[in-house]
Amino acid sequence: MDNVLEEDLIERTKALLEPGEIELNGLIVHTELESDQESRLHQLTLDVGEQIANHADAGETYVYSGNDDPEFGLNQHQGLTLADDAFVWECQQLLRDGTFDVVFYYEATVDQSALLDDVESEDVRVTSVEGD
Template sequence: MDNVLDEDLIARTKALLEPGEIELNGLIVHTELGNDQESRLHQLTLAVGDRIAEHADAGETYVYSGNDDPEFGLNQHQGLTLADDAFVWECQQLLRNGTFDVVFYYEATGDQSALLDAVDDIDDEDVRVTGVEGE
């Protein structure tokens, strides 16, 4: 069953990357974290966002969260540059079968393989990363 869920999530993530104003890539962070581990989920989200910003060479960034704006999803976050509020990354935290998967998407400017390695190196045994490349 997990494989079917993963395939569905990968397909949905790929749909988010379809051509628009900028070319996007994505990654899915599969966790074993549940609702009772929000603090760890938050820290993991920030750590992955930092890796994406580093690989995009975006400079200093901050996180804009759904908690800050009623028109933005509650479990949706964006990494924006401090200099000009430019888009660096966006993610959605999805509770699926009692644990969270976090779908990130970002401009396809860096080395996807190196980014996946950097995210995979985050010291958390409850995490598995899947890369999804746009067109």
């Protein structure tokens, strides 16, 4: 069952990366965090987002959480640049089978392999999902 759920999540992540204005890649960060550990989930989201921003050489960034925005889901966040609010990364925190998976996507200009190595240092399992 876990393989079926993971394959479904990978396919859904690939759909988010479909060609648009910019080419995107993604990461799925698999955690053991449950809904009562949201503060740890929040910190992990910030840490991974910061690593993405560092690899994107985006400069200073901030996190926009769309809790008050009807175009955003409750557990959807964006990393934007301070200089001009440019897109750096976006993620969705998904509760699946009692624990969270976090799907990140960002411009494909980032060195995917190096980013993957850095995110794995957070002691989480990571799945790389590359766009076309």
